[in-house]
Amino acid sequence: MSVLKATNLVQYIIENRVGDITDCVAIDATMGNGNDTLFLTKLLGSKGKIYSFDIQIQAIDKTKKLLEENNFIETENANLILDSHGNIGSYVKEEIDIAMFNLGYLPGGDHTVVTNGEITLKALKYILSLLKKSGIISLIIYYGHEGGKEEKDSIISFTNSLDSRSYRVLRCDYTNQGNNPPIVLFIEKK
Numbered sequence: 001m002s003v004l005k006a007t008n009l010v011q012y013i014i015e016n017r018v019g020d021i022t023d024c025v026a027i028d029a030t031m032g033n034g035n036d037t038l039f040l041t042k043l044l045g046s047k048g049k050i051y052s053f054d055i056q057i058q059a060i061d062k063t064k065k066l067l068e069e070n071n072f073i074e075t076e077n078a079n080l081i082l083d084s085h086g087n088i089g090s091y092v093k094e095e096i097d098i099a100m101f102n103l104g105y106l107p108g109g110d111h112t113v114v115t116n117g118e119i120t121l122k123a124l125k126y127i128l129s130l131l132k133k134s135g136i137i138s139l140i141i142y143y144g145h146e147g148g149k150e151e152k153d154s155i156i157s158f159t160n161s162l163d164s165r166s167y168r169v170l171r172c173d174y175t176n177q178g179n180n181p182p183i184v185l186f187i188e189k190k
């Protein structure tokens with residue numbers, strides 16, 4: 001196995017976790033260009049349900065197109081929601097197996113539309129409250145943008161404070177990848 005880049009590392013861990021779970025509930029908290037939603041759709045097939053969020057219509061359009069190009073129909077098991085992950089409580093009430101956050105701005109989009117530490121934490125806390133035993137949340141933290149450092153610090157401080165009897169937190173740093181390389185966090189409910 002090679003040293004995977006951040007997005008592949010996250011997918012590798014999640015793929016292994018999902019294994020043969022049936023009725024898997026997964027969240028893509030930051031849909032963007034749709035790569036994680038497509039990954040989850042392929043991974044879960046008909047045995048899962050995906051809720052994907054973004055605040056930009058461009059992200060919904062791109063993701064819908066990507067799913068169609070790969071012969072998946074939206075709504076079949078992926079729900080593409082044009083709303084903030086801060087409002088996830090209005091959409092997701094059931095227990096959650098997997099959640100993916102990929103923070104920062106939409107690559108190829110408006111770099112001023114970025115995730116926000118307070119809102120990210122609100123979503124993260126809600127997902128934690130519904131996370132199943134052995135469920136996993138992944139976060140790829142890009143923090144080179146305006147407000148990115150504050151968001152990174154607040155998330156790391158929060159995840160560091162999680163009770164080790166209930167959660168396992170893993171942090172992966174890429175240490176030689178230039179300025180502000182992504183930080184990857186995994187939270188597993190024990």
Ligand SMILES: C[S@@+](CC[C@H](N)C(=O)[O-])C[C@H]1O[C@@H](n2cnc3c(N)ncnc32)[C@H](O)[C@@H]1O
Pocket residue numbers: 029030031032033034035036037053054055056059083084085086102103104105106107113114115116119
């Ligand atoms: C780094 S991109 C995500 C990349 C994506 N996972 C992919 O596979 O292409 C971050 C995305 O988060 C979105 N975003 C920012 N604030 C958000 C919020 N409060 N709720 C949901 N999405 C948000 C941005 O619009 C942007 O598309």
